[in-house]
Amino acid sequence: MTCTAIGWGSACVGCMPEMNMKAVELPIISHDACQKIFVSPINLTQTMEFCAGYVNGSKGIGSGDSGGPLVCDFEGMMVLAGVTSAIHAKYPESYPAVFTRVAAFTEWLLDTMKSN
Structure with a gap:
């Protein structure tokens, strides 16, 4: 499945954020493939996190897109699947990014919206 990440992140670590919002299509990758890329210090929890992006790709999430x-x-319906959580520290656009799995927090989100 291919999804779309959206943000104002910059093209390089430490650079100023973009002036215009950008979007990039990213494929969801397997938990095992992602785990091999982010060996340490990230310990991915499959029920709460997933990865999307290209392995050694030329496009992806930028610094500041968290x-x-x-x-x-x-x-046919656009669904919020994830929230950008972590990127490769040195080459963010060249590696998949880690996303918080929104579905893991659906009950909490609904309860919070109901009580507020």
Whole structure:
């Protein structure tokens, strides 16, 4: 499945954020493939996190995109699947990014919205 990440992150670590919002299509990759890339210090929890992006790719999440959405087309409906959580420290656009799995927090989100 291919999804779209959106954000104002910069093209290099430490650079100023982009002036215009950018979007990039990223494929979801397997937990095992992601785990091999982020061996330490990240300990990925499959039920709460997943990865999307290209291995040694030329496009991906930029520095400063953390907290941004990853939306996926699910049967014709755009669904918020993830929130950008972690990127490769030195080459963020060349490696997959880690996303918080929104579905893991659905109950909490609904309860919080109901009580507020």
